[in-house]
Amino acid sequence: MTHLNKTFAELGVRDEIVRALAEDGKVHPFAIQELTMPLALAGDDLIGQARTGMGKTLAFGVPLLQRIADDTERPLTGIPRALVLVPTRELCLQVSGDLAAAARYLRVGDRKFTVTSIYGGRPYEPQIEALQKGVDVGVGTPGRVLDLAQQGHLQLGGLSVLVLDEADEMLDLGFLPDIERILRLIPERRQAMLFSATMPDPIITLARTFMNKPTHIRAEAPHQSAVHSTTEQYVYRAHALDKVEMISRILQAEGRGATMIFTRTKRTAQKVADELAERGFKAAAVHGDLGQGAREKALQAFRTGEIDVLVATDVAARGIDIEDVTHVINYQIPEDEQSYVHRIGRTGRKGKAGVAVTLVDWDELTRWALIDKALGLGCPDPAETYSTSPHLYEELNIPKDAKGRVGPPHRPDAKRVSARSEERPTRTRTRVRRRTLRGKPIGSHPETPAAEQAPTPESAEEKPGSAPRRRRRRRRTTAGAGTPTANSTGGGNGSSTPASGAMAEKAGAATAAAAGG
């Protein structure tokens, strides 16, 4: 599922790039990279789809670098020849870092090949200076790219390659206007490559309006789940006031590594991060209300392991590649199925195992059911999982009541707690779907580690100092589905791409991180 058979060298990638990749442990390309190479090098427009963490960045990055570096008819002049657009500033830094790493041995005459990031929230000067000194590949966010282009500092007339990373997001309503403006500044004759793990049909239809007979390449068969089979998905119903407590217990699970917690709003992200920090966890928040410096600082601290809990809005849902993220927790359910796929895609990358826990609040049941249905998870009503999944239950050490139901955490302030616990939806539990949920997480491996009774770090005591927490509404729960593998081909509009051959399974290799500031 992840790899085919050739090496980067065998695919015709030039020595300088092969050497850089090899030094970073990348010798065998991931399936999407190998499938994309021939078409991308030929200059074809294409839509590339592969699951999260399976090497999409280099799938367009390597051929992009190779193509413009090899173009003898149009030697590099320092005017950008390729532009990669991404939805967030942090992803901009990551992608530009990845491309710069792959290009580090390439040279243009007597200078180095240049990749630069162009994004907002930072002073203009450094970016303008870099552009004036000469840039071969630009990686940027729409707003700043447009801004610098309109100011005349970024010349887009020389582009021969345009890439939309997280393409479905880039073509979503919020970004579309900017993308359309940028397209008007780019030469008609250019190669366009769109990549994402999720590509809703309407988006593909829209994409075809500005692409030239794009080939749709998929590393997995269309019917396969967009989620890795190596990621175990759990869904629980949870009451608003219990979420932080539940999470604090999950955070004590044996084997937990770096963990990302997603919220629907910026306020909640900050609140949860603060509460977890108060409880002694090494946590920080990342969301759009923070200054760019704080955003990058938090992400960097998370990358280095200085902190191991990152609470974020969807600003960090896509593309961010951090090794060893073992758990992803949805404190609030995502807006749609694409967001769910991308959020939990922060774990289980490159063949590694991952755990995704979604907490669903009563108010979110209807919306959750839609996501469940869209992804075929088979767990539409978390309320019914209330007393199931004893397995995970033990593993996460989430408290349950005498009847074995996942109950509210034990709190000194028994009054309030008991009152609320009586309201718990004991009733709603139909047994119908229980079989689906019994025991192991839906779609996960039958064998899972046993429980671990880790003591709560700090029981939920009332913090004198902390102000009475304002509660927000929104919750989530339930389990996920397992997944597949393999490759296949997708027939895009007119053209289609051949499926891949046998996929050798190999861990390691491929995509890397790097960010650079």
Add this chain to the structure above:
DNA sequence: AAAAAAT
């Protein structure tokens, strides 16, 4: 309806 993205 939320978040992101230029200032």
